Amino acid sequence: MNTLASITNSIVDQSQPLITYYDMATGERLELSATTTANWVAKTANFLVDEAEAELGTRICITARSHWQTYIWILAAWDVGCVITDGEADISLVGPDLDGSARAPVNVALSFRPLAARFAAPPANHIDYNAEVLSHSDYFVSLDPPTPDSPATAIHGLIATHREVLAAASTGAERRLVIPEDLATDVKLLTSAIIGAGSLVLVEGASDDQRRSIAQSEHAHS
Secondary structure: OOOOOOHHHHOOOOOOEEEEEEEOOOOEEEEEEHHHHHHHHHHHHHHHHHHHOOOOOOEEEEOOOOOHHHHHHHHHHHHHOOEEEOOOOOEEEEOOOOOOOOOOOEEEEOOOOHHHOOOOOOOOOOEEHHHHHHHOOOOOOOOOOOOOOOEEEEEOOEEEEHHHHHHHOOOOOOEEEEOOOOHHHHHHHHHHHHHOOOEEEEEEOOOHHHHHHHHHHHOOEO
16 A cells, blocks of 8 residues: 555455444434445545646635544545645634635535534525535546655645555554544544554544543454
């Protein structure tokens, strides 16, 4: 594996869970296999190219909290050859609070509603991702794919290439229970889970007792 593009294709058993998401506030539990994740990634990559005019080197600022859909965006950005950042960007991805205001030439919002539902009312000055993404193809091929030395992230002012992000990922298959973290941690957790043949159980809004119970039922390590 030389780049992070189509990284999910490296998973041997595509039917096994890759991302499991719990939202204790809504009672949602969602499980995505590697195949389902790859379908969402392809649709999102096509959305980025067709709707946001993304291309190799386009910078995407993700301020939305950790969520299964932000994981999808990270993977889709790398398929296109975009750079994930927490700073100035060409495309901004925010959560349902819209993060105050539009901050980039193209602004996209995630509703975080169960079953990937769209916003109840269109978000002001933002594209409703869930209202648009499902119409896009679940097959994506980049016309200008990234190379190992293409930038993959620019977080906390530090630029890392595809080669460097892969090198920083840990190996060893395990099912890990995680809570929402910062963007840099999300990148490492996601890449490590994929190249290490593991999986992630992302739990939002749970008490310590609830996390312990979920970890036991999901056979996951904290």
